[in-house]
Amino acid sequence: MTSEAVPGGERLRAGGVRLTRQRAAVLAVIEGSQGHLGVREVLAAVRKGRRRIGLTTVYRTLEVLASLNLIRKVHLRDGCQRYARAGAGHGHHLICSRCGRVVEFSDCRLGALIQSVADRTQFTIEDHWLELFGRCKGCRNGRGRMRRRSGFRETGTRPGPAAP
Amino acid sequence: MTSEAVPGGERLRAGGVRLTRQRAAVLAVIEGSQGHLGVREVLAAVRKGRRRIGLTTVYRTLEVLASLNLIRKVHLRDGCQRYARAGAGHGHHLICSRCGRVVEFSDCRLGALIQSVADRTQFTIEDHWLELFGRCKGCRNGRGRMRRRSGFRETGTRPGPAAP
DNA sequence: TCGCACATGAAAAACTTTTTCATCTAGGAG
DNA sequence: CTCCTAGATGAAAAAGTTTTTCATGTGCGA
Numbered sequence: 001m002t003s004e005a006v007p008g009g010e011r012l013r014a015g016g017v018r019l020t021r022q023r024a025a026v027l028a029v030i031e032g033s034q035g036h037l038g039v040r041e042v043l044a045a046v047r048k049g050r051r052r053i054g055l056t057t058v059y060r061t062l063e064v065l066a067s068l069n070l071i072r073k074v075h076l077r078d079g080c081q082r083y084a085r086a087g088a089g090h091g092h093h094l095i096c097s098r099c100g101r102v103v104e105f106s107d108c109r110l111g112a113l114i115q116s117v118a119d120r121t122q123f124t125i126e127d128h129w130l131e132l133f134g135r136c137k138g139c140r141n142g143r144g145r146m147r148r149r150s151g152f153r154e155t156g157t158r159p160g161p162a163a164p
Numbered sequence: 165m166t167s168e169a170v171p172g173g174e175r176l177r178a179g180g181v182r183l184t185r186q187r188a189a190v191l192a193v194i195e196g197s198q199g200h201l202g203v204r205e206v207l208a209a210v211r212k213g214r215r216r217i218g219l220t221t222v223y224r225t226l227e228v229l230a231s232l233n234l235i236r237k238v239h240l241r242d243g244c245q246r247y248a249r250a251g252a253g254h255g256h257h258l259i260c261s262r263c264g265r266v267v268e269f270s271d272c273r274l275g276a277l278i279q280s281v282a283d284r285t286q287f288t289i290e291d292h293w294l295e296l297f298g299r300c301k302g303c304r305n306g307r308g309r310m311r312r313r314s315g316f317r318e319t320g321t322r323p324g325p326a327a328p
Numbered sequence: 329t330c331g332c333a334c335a336t337g338a339a340a341a342a343c344t345t346t347t348t349c350a351t352c353t354a355g356g357a358g
Numbered sequence: 359c360t361c362c363t364a365g366a367t368g369a370a371a372a373a374g375t376t377t378t379t380c381a382t383g384t385g386c387g388a
Contacts (some may be wrong), residue, residue: 018354020366039279039344054368059345061366077237079245081344103285109277112293117296121267123258125298130274132281134289182385184335190372203375218337245375 007031008070015068025051027070028059035100036074036082074102075131094132098139165259172234179232189215190225191234192221200238200246238266239295258296261304 008027012019029045030037037045041057044060046053062083065071072091084093089106096102108130118125172191176183193209194201201209203222211219226247229235236255238246248257253270260266272294282289 018365019201020354022367045191053367055344056346056369057367073241075239075244078244080239083304085253094285094289096287102288105281107277107280113271113273114296116271117258117269118298121258121269122301123260123267123296123298124304125258125296127297129295129297131293132278132285132287132289133291133293134282137286140288184385186336216337219375220338220377221336224335254342 011068011070014135015064015070017064017068021051022046022053022057023061023065025049025053026058027065030071030083031064031085033085034102036076036084036095038079038082044085053132072104075129094134096136096139097133098135101136101139103136107139175232179228179234180226181232185215186210186217186221187225187228189213189217190222191229194229194235194247195249197249198266200248200259200266201242202243202246206247236268239293256294256296258298260300260303261297262299265300265303267300278325 008024008031012023012027017023025046026042029042029049033045039055039062042062043053043055045056046058062071066073066083069086069091071083072086072093073080074084074093074095076082076095084102084104087104089104091143092105092108094103094105102134108128109129110130114125114128117123172188172195173183176187176191189210190206193206193213194223197209203219203226206226207217207222210222217236222262226235230237230247231248233250233255235247236250237244238247238248238257238259240259248266250269251268251270253268256269256272258267258269273294274294275294278289281287
């Protein structure tokens with residue numbers, strides 16, 4: 001297995017960690033999903049792809065990949081151990097509350113707001129975190145809310161209609 | 165114990181739930197803290213105040229109080245089962261990454277940004293969520309980062325230097 | 329004051345996350 | 359190309375968190 005053949009291989013190496021088949025598999029699963037996945041879902045998806053992997057490794061790998069910014073940790077109203085593929089920006093998310101689709105955006109013009117809050121509160125503001133929730137085009141007229149923890153698309157990359 | 169004597173009593177009743185000594189105690193602990201507290205910390209603080217309460221009740225009560233907007237759920241980088249007192253706004257938080265102090269603000273002028281992201285992604289955006297992280301005045305020159313899960317001030321309301 | 333629907337809490341169950349440690353392997357050295 | 363080893367893996371166990379259960383308690387309207 002050459003690193004060239006594995007998407008993300010270079011990026012893993014660049015991060016100073018080894019390219020293992022497990023890491024490649026987890027990265028592929030996340031990148032192949034348009035939604036956000038939890039630990040058990042990643043485990044199931046990797047195993048469905050006929051690759052052996054242990055639960056412990058999934059925990060560790062998700063943490064490693066997130067720290068390298070190869071994937072993003074997504075926070076929902078309840079529970080925040082979910083992950084989505086990383087886009088170009090610094091990781092703000094727009095999440096469909098019905099199907100779970102995650103779209104990343106980075107143009108958060110918060111400069112003025114941050115300045116104003118900083119002035120008023122005497123804080124030095126170092127970081128911010130913004131998430132938007134709504135309905136994607138396909139789920140616009142959906143009746144209810146899909147079960148939160150259900151996977152959206154485990155794998156398979158079909159270009160979605162929405163992208164920044 | 166009349167409801168008048170208990171801060172939050174009216175608000176609990178208005179929410180359609182009973183005013184119990186446990187709910188009052190949990191609310192008092194959260195309101196008396198300037199930081200964010202986890203479930204175990206709330207449990208410990210209530211018990212330190214010599215009031216009997218069970219862990220199950222703490223879980224249930226925090227959920228009830230948060231659903232009535234009497235307290236807020238705070239999400240941190242890791243873990244998001246922490247709670248802080250509720251201010252007037254719709255609940256955005258500025259959090260000191262050293263001491264844990266939480267300041268709520270509500271003037272988030274995100275209209276233009278939300279419009280722009282909505283246009284580009286074809287999403288209908290229904291809700292947003294913004295959190296700022298930094299250092300409060302007192303922690304400006306702090307060396308490191310205080311242990312994340314440590315309580316900040318369990319109780320006692322001394323007017324802090326920072327308030328919107 | 330009474331009564332009961334709602335609330336509590338101890339214990340157990342269910343679930344999640346971390347730790348441990350023996351084994352494996354990616355990938356650089358030779 | 360083969361060898362070697364630090365880093366990676368994973369099964370099992372431990373630790374921690376959250377939910378469920380159900381008998382008992384109590385807020386509050388009648």
